[in-house]
Amino acid sequence: MANTAVQLLGFVLSLLGFVGTVAATLLPHWRCSAYIGSNIITATAYMKGLWMECVWHSTGIYQCELYRSLLALPQDMQAARALMVLSCVTSVLAIVVSVMGMKCTYFAQGSLIKSPLVMSGGICFLCAGLLCLTTVSWTTNDVITDFYDPFLPSGMKYEIGLAVYLGYASACLSLCGGLVLCWSSSGARPQRRPQRQRSQPSSPPPYINNTCPAAPPYNPTEALKGNRAPSLCSASSSGYRLNNYV
Template identity: 85%
Template sequence: MASMAVQLLGFFLGLLGFAGTVVATLLPHWRCTAYLGSNIITATAYMKGLWMECIWHSTGIYQCEMYRSLLALPRDLQAARALMVLSCVTSVLASVASVMGMKCTRFARGSLIKSPLALSGAICFLCAGLLCLVTVSWTTNDVIMDFYDPFLPSGMKYEIGLAVYLGYASACLSLTGGLVLCWSSSGDRSQSRPRMQRNQPLSPPPAFNHIYPPAPLYKPPEALKDNHAPSLCSLSSNGYRLNNYV
């Protein structure tokens, strides 16, 4: 029962990480305008994401525009797109494998593939979390390097947006869920092996006929009286003994 609760905890943590990864991928708040100088009253704010670029006006109006060309985007943005999409797909596979491998489901109940399915789902959650973590870390490094670049104008400097922080939280949730599922799956394997060994029938002892030759049959002494080899003096060509004529 405790193992089932641990599996459910790991699955829901990974599911929350998957939901956060999808939201962070779609949000345009990856890079926000940096407010530099003494003038803090601004009429507009610029935000850049993986799929669109938005402008926020002080009147509360959003204007967003999708990126029209994929090849015209910078390489770091293309790589971030690919990694986040791959993280979402891996999370979907992890969710499906975990649902089939958990004890609370009826799929393959009592089968030996139950624990490997849960373990594969846990590994997929770990991979999804690592992909998301690499993407947000890369973006954070680019934003910080551009912010402290003295040759870059202040109007082109950005700060870390809300989607990046959400990506960090989602990556941590996915990694934690994957680790919990791995721990529960390894515990199930260690408990199932002794049970299988106890339930196995005892094998019969090996047959000694294949190792040692069978013992000769017992014969009484009367049967062995005339069983000795005849001597040379008692042999004849026609099967008669010489002592019959002496």
């Protein structure tokens, strides 16, 4: 029961990280205009994202325009696009694998494959978090480098936007959730289904020899030899003769 709760905690953290990663990928607030030097006009604000560039007016109107050409973008933005999309796809794969491997689902219930599935889902979440973290760190480095570049005009300098901070938080959630899932799968013991005991055939009854011993041969001549009554005309037995009684 405790292991199931740990798996649910890791899955919820990873799911929140996935939602944050998708939001950070779509939002245009990666770079926001910096108000420094002569650029003190705050009536408009410029924002640049991975997919569009927006202008915010003080009247509350947003005007966004999608990038029409992929090849016309800088190489760092192209790489950031690819990494964030790959992070989202990896998170989707991790969600599917983790759901199949969690103990609270009915897929392969009681099978030995449950623990490896949770481990695979946790590793995929870790990879997704690392991809997102790499992208936002790279963007942060570019923004800071351009901001402190003395040869770059003030109107072309940007600050770190809210989408970058959201990407940091999402990456941390994905990494924490992946670690929890991996830890829960490493300490889990797979439960085997109770196997039905096959009814063993009963031992055969002891062999009883019903054959009777053979009867002795029947000899009627020998059986009647000593049972004949002596006749008066014949010689008497035991040495007596009939003439002795006449």
